[in-house]
Amino acid sequence: MNSTDQTPGPLDGLRVLELAGIGPVPFAGMLLADMGADVIRLDRVGRGAHPADVDELRHTSINLRGKRSLSVDVTKPDGRDIVLRMIETCDVVLEGMRPGVAERLGLGPDDCMSLRPELVYGRMTGWGQTGPYAQVPGHDINYLALSGVLEGIGRPDSPPTPPLALVGDFGGGAMFLLFGVMAALHEVARSGSGQVVDAAMTEGAALLNTMNYSMTAAGAGTMKRGEHFLSGAAPHYDAYRCSDGHWITVAANEPQFYRELRDALGLDGEAWEDQHDRSLWTWRKTQLGTIFARATRDEWCARLEGRDICFSPVLDMFEAENHPQSLDRKSFLRRDGVLQPAPAPHLSRTPGRVSTSPPRIGQHTSELLTDLGVSVDLQRQWESEGVIGSRVVER
Structure with a gap:
């Protein structure tokens, strides 16, 4: 109707x-x-x-x-x-x-x-x-x-x-x-x-905050500031600065999305294999920061949008109005x-x-x-x- x-x-x-x-x-x-x-x-x-x-x-x-x-x-x-x-x-x-x-x-x-x-x-x-x-x-x-x-x-x-x-x-x-x-x-x-x-x-x-209570009780999470994988501790779930000063986000939590992220960015080698190896998270975050700083936000959008990575650009309120997704849904x-x-x-x-x-x-x-x-x-x-x-x- x-x-x-x-x-x-x-x-x-x-x-x-x-x-x-x-x-x-x-x-x-x-x-x-x-x-x-x-x-x-x-x-x-x-x-x-x-x-x-x-x-x-x-x-x-x-x-x-x-x-x-x-x-x-x-x-x-x-x-x-x-x-x-x-x-x-x-x-x-x-x-x-x-x-x-x-x-x-x-x-x-x-x-x-x-x-x-x-x-x-x-x-x-x-x-x-x-x-x-x-x-x-x-x-x-x-x-x-x-x-x-x-x-x-x-x-x-x-x-x-x-x-x-x-x-x-x-x-x-x-x-x-x-x-x-x-x-x-x-x-x-x-x-x-x-x-x-x-x-x-x-x-x-x-x-x-119920989900975090459940995860903490199950030993799968922590509420220590900056240590939860959903609060920026994980390199595959964070915001990164681009060469033009704008930012993008990745949230490749699931294995299939992490594999796609590795493929898109050419992240080869043993150091990238075990997604949940926390001993490598700080190093990986530094590497990803260097990679994303090589191109502008729009260039990364052209390269990564539409792929199964869980990727999106960080927009301000006025940019959000004109994003194709917002325009399509009249958001x-x-x-x-x-x-x-x-x-x-x-x-x-x-x-x-x-x-x-x-x-x-x-x-x-x-x-x-x-x-x-x-x-x-x-x-x-x-x-x-x-x-x-x-x-x-x-x-």
Whole structure:
């Protein structure tokens, strides 16, 4: 079946309220919006320092694409009541504030689920809602450090290497938050009752490390920094610098791929035969470094791409957009002049899509309040009192 831009996504009919935040929670909301959910972002009234709080920069806040914006001051009683009325129409709430903040605002799980018992209330923090660290501030690198992941990332005799903010915030955080939310939604269909999803980035990051726990238990791996064959210790699994300063990667772990690598590079002799002889790894790595430094990245691509070596060039974000694989699968798109990854994964019948650009702050407040049955006169009163933050539009 051929899809069109009008094909409803797989989450069409699901309504989500996302309490404004930065990083992982907006990313989780974006993934739901990409798949057709009606995601309403609860924005603060007024302007903040983050690009997501500045109208002139909202188009660069990719995590807000496909959403609607409701601008309400939840510290005012009428503002809190507006949000609770909105939650009565929602299936999911997403929030990433420090434990206890939502409760102090009157928007905690008990407040919301008393009005909508089938609600799934998704909470994400670095450490989790309980425990001695629950109230301690932190960022991705802190969560990876405590989870046992960061110690294993990096080169020997070098400090642990922070992998951007991808493993804790987004892999261990947003992805596991959504996994929990989708599991809870599935269970609602059976029981009719919602529940709270308590997603901790430390636990998600640790769970992503499961394979290394298994390998270490079996004596096939180590989490000592730079000594694991998947962390750059093995010469056949690493990145190498080319003559033009660009880099390529090889990952010839399996015997058949290693044989192909040897054949392609002319790696003859006994010193190359036993792939897993660690006593030769340092020497082999030096030899491969010398070999790959003899040609440019593009020259190596022309020579090695398409062969059973497990080879690819190291591209930056803008180069990745124009790689033939990306072009064939339409892996990237540009909207409002902003380069961004396209929705993923691909669904054959009801694919995801970017339905709208990031909304202006409060762009849909009047629309949403009108749908709740709030009169234009009351909306104007709330606007004058600072309860809502958008210009009221007659409908």
